[in-house]
Amino acid sequence: MIKILVDRAIPTSAKIKNRQDFDFVLKQHNQSKRSSGLQWYFGVVGLASFVLAVMSILF
Amino acid sequence: MAVNLLYHQSTFRLEDEMSLIEIAKKDPRQFAPLYKKYHEAIFRYVYKRVDDEEAAYDITSCVFVKALASLAKYEFRGVPFSSWLFRIAKSELYQSFRDKKAQRTVSLDSVTIVQFIDELNEDFSEEQRITLLNSLKLLKDNQLQLIEMRFFEKRSFKEIGEIVGLTENNAKVKTFRALVKLKEIFNRTKA
Numbered sequence: 001m002i003k004i005l006v007d008r009a010i011p012t013s014a015k016i017k018n019r020q021d022f023d024f025v026l027k028q029h030n031q032s033k034r035s036s037g038l039q040w041y042f043g044v045v046g047l048a049s050f051v052l053a054v055m056s057i058l059f
Numbered sequence: 060m061a062v063n064l065l066y067h068q069s070t071f072r073l074e075d076e077m078s079l080i081e082i083a084k085k086d087p088r089q090f091a092p093l094y095k096k097y098h099e100a101i102f103r104y105v106y107k108r109v110d111d112e113e114a115a116y117d118i119t120s121c122v123f124v125k126a127l128a129s130l131a132k133y134e135f136r137g138v139p140f141s142s143w144l145f146r147i148a149k150s151e152l153y154q155s156f157r158d159k160k161a162q163r164t165v166s167l168d169s170v171t172i173v174q175f176i177d178e179l180n181e182d183f184s185e186e187q188r189i190t191l192l193n194s195l196k197l198l199k200d201n202q203l204q205l206i207e208m209r210f211f212e213k214r215s216f217k218e219i220g221e222i223v224g225l226t227e228n229n230a231k232v233k234t235f236r237a238l239v240k241l242k243e244i245f246n247r248t249k250a
Contacts, residue, residue: 001162001163001196002163002164002165002195002196002203003110003162003163003164004164004165004167004192004195004196005110005164005165005166005167006167006168006169006172006192007167007168007169008166010103010106011102011106011112013099016098016099016102016103017098017099019102020094020095020098021120022090022091022094022095022123024120025090025120025123025124025127026087026088026090026127028120028124029087029127029128030087032124032128033128
């Protein structure tokens, strides 16, 4: 359902500027970069472990 | 119609901005000037479409995190950097609506309502105002987006096209169709 707001208070430019936090953005960016790198690493390691486990059972 | 200076930039400014983007691609810390430049515009775009101010700040932060993550893919192919950011903002907004983190909202002021009723060739009255607000709720979201950007935010068709991924001409045609549809709903609701 769409909500319609008429004549709602608009934050001032000074208030919006005050809420700028580039360090937070950079931190989030670095975290997501690190976690996607880890996902790739554990994906490869996990797959290799699984293949080794299956091979050790079969042979 | 007022000119959006953030959008309509001189060639010199665009070149200046492109060099900032290229530097930021190599070092994310250098993205700070672009963040400072566009933060307010993106926040205002988001704020008008959600009912909660804090949610608007959170979504704005997510837009810049996503922009940094995809910056390497950005190439100037006629779409200005600001429009590219608005596209990310649009996609983040709809993700937050799907995740129920924010509610789809249309923010309007009384002056815009009077101007818009005039656009529909109707005389202003309190009854017409209520009919318009109810009609907007019945419009399909893609049509509502076009009405919002053109008539409530006074964006050019070129800019609208770049944000929603249409040509300038197509944006003009689709906005006109959205206006016709709204008028149809308005007349039906009035009756």
